Amino acid sequence: MVREFELPDVGEGVAEGEIVDWLVEEGDPVEEDQPVAEVETDKAVVDVPSPVDGSVQEIHAAAGEMVPVGTVIITFAEEGDADSGEATTTEESKETDAATEASAATGDVETTAEETADEETPTASGRVFAAPSARRLARELGVDIGSIDGSGPGGRVSEHDVRAAAEDAKEVDEEGSDSPEPATTRVEGSSGTDAGEGDTTGGGAAQASSTGQPSASGSAAGGATAGESADRERTLAAPATRKLAADSGVDIDAVPTDEERDGEAFVTPAAVESYAEAQQAAQDADRAAVAESRGEERIPYRGVRRTIGQQMAESKYTAPHVTHHDEVDVTALVEARTDLKELADEQGISLSYMPFVMKACVAALREFPMVNSMLDEEAEEIVQKKYYNIGVATATDAGLMVPVVEDADRKNMLQLASEMNELVEKARERTISREEMQGGTFTITNVGAIGGEYATPIINHPEVAILALGAIKEKPRVVDGEIVPRKVMTLSLSIDHRVVDGAIAAQFTNRVEEFLENPQRLLLEA
Structure with a gap:
């Protein structure tokens, strides 16, 4: 089967x-x-x-x-x-060919083999490749699937092809025999006279071959390949086909075809789609050739990278961004992490500075709930979150991803470290699920991991704030009247100024700094 x-x-x-x-x-x-x-x-x-x-x-x-x-x-x-695959195929072929001949003799072109074949339907003209859904649709619409030119790979007939054929047949019936050109439109040259439709060209400028010149072949019976322009002066096509050509930016007079009606070239939807694909392929090849000659590389902008770009653009152009910068003395934090790192290693957990920062942010978010909120524009309400799901921006080969550690307020330092490490690894291996990157209420990004100090991070919409951590560097500080070397980290907090005021941003940042300067205070946080 x-x-x-x-x-x-x-x-x-x-x-x-x-x-x-x-x-x-x-x-x-x-x-x-x-x-x-x-x-x-x-x-x-x-x-x-x-x-x-x-x-x-x-x-x-x-x-x-x-x-x-x-x-x-x-x-x-x-x-x-x-x-038994090969033998079965041979027997099925014999049976369906016989059924085809019998049906053709009685005028029934479509055979019962269509109901038993999983992918190909024998007809009088040969085997037709079509999905079961397309064959079922053809039966429902009363369309001979064997007469349809498939637009899919290997001539495969799609549901779109079936619907287009049904629409063509319907328009022919509606026009009746009195109309000299039922369901089709005759186009006379580029002037559009005698067109019978508002759009005489089918939309778009005349298409050329990959060399930039139209093909000299204007024959309706062939001569031009799908990538070349037929460059006719007269074309018959159904209105639906002309609309498809217009939507595809294709000059219908340039679409090559071997079909004729009343002695004129007749263009089908499948021919338009094939020609549009060939033209696009030629354009892509031209761009690639130019890029190669200039020492450029073209990388498709799609998938995860495109999604990241769209989200960044939506955030930047939706929320008015303001970034607050400051520095914090984390000498005590460096010492505390050094003391605890060995204990974490014994439990197989890598302890970075991020869990400390997450704990500090949760404590500050409790005090300044407006930073842990979102703006529901449709309802015209600010939604303050009473839970704390902290996103950790992670650089991957596909771009920036943001795994979310849920309920960070309910987990201790080692639990945060363990869960965060697991999610970050899954993001970098591209095995993370969509659900594990949703539901964040506040995001932290570490630009210091690559040596950066200050940043203006883009908010992870619909959140209203994001905190960027800079590199920890040794800097001179005045302590008890003396200049001494201290470990200093920079903080950059971007806010959505529609929701968070600058004063709140500064107060929030100051509270985070207090916890990082005195990490023992985090022990008092649940």
Whole structure:
């Protein structure tokens, strides 16, 4: 039995994913729940498991390809089918060919084989590759699936192709036999005369080949490839097809086609989509060639990186940012951490300065709840949070991620260190879940880890504040009238000035500093 596997919905709001890598090849045996592919969404990289025991029959998407959720990406032959697969296919072919001939003789082009085949439907014109949902839709709409030009890989017929064919047929019926050009629009040159539609060009400027020049071939019967311009003066196409061309920025007169109606070139939706894809590929190749000649590298802006960028832009352009800077003497903190580090190591926990800062921030947030809030713009309310979920900004290969340590106020120093270390490691390995990066009420970022001192961090929207920690450096300070070397750390607190006033920001920062200057005070915090 053949099993089609669609890209699953791996998280709320995720509409597509990029096939990062295939972990199997066609013909490989697989077990149920065995990872077969790595897929990157706009949230994270996830493993896609096999739903069955069996073997890989066909892979439908290439590594690096963006695939919408619900698209078939791989086909499995379930266990028990591998040995008899070839013989079964041969017998099915004979049976379905016979059924096709019988149906063709009675005028019924679509055969009952469509109901038994999992992916391909034999018709009088050969095998049609289509998803079961597309075949079912074709039956419901009364469309001959064998007459549809598939726009998917290998000519695969999609639901979009079926609907477009049904719409074309409906428009032909509505126009009736009295109309000389039912369901299509005749376009006479670029002037649009005799067009019958407001948009005579189908939208967009005339498309050229990858060389920048249109093809000399204007024949409706071929001659131009999908990447070349047919450059006709007259084109027949359904209004829906013209709209598709306009939306794709394609000149419909430039779309090559082998189909004719009434002696004129006829363009289908599949031809428009194929031509648009070819033009895009040519443009991408041109950009890549230019970039290479200039010593540039083009990296796709998508997935996690694009999501990070969108969130940063939303925060920066939504919340008016103000950043408060200060310095704090953390000599006592350095000593306390040194004393406790050995005890933490004995329990297999790496103790950094971050858990101390988290504890200090929670204590200050209790005193200044406005910093631990959010603005509900729709309800026109400021929501003060009575829980303390601290996000820790983490640099990864994919960009900045923010794992969230929940209920930081209820955990001791070693518990905070252990949970934070685990989440940070998962973020860097790209195995962290979306839920583990949600629900934060306040965020801390450590620019000192790379030697930085001051920063103007962007708030992790919809939070209203973020604290950046600078590097701890030895600096001269006056103590009891004498200049002595002390360990000094810088703090940079960015606030959403719609919610948090500058005075509150300064008071909050001062309270954090008091706890860091005297870390023994953190022992009094629950």
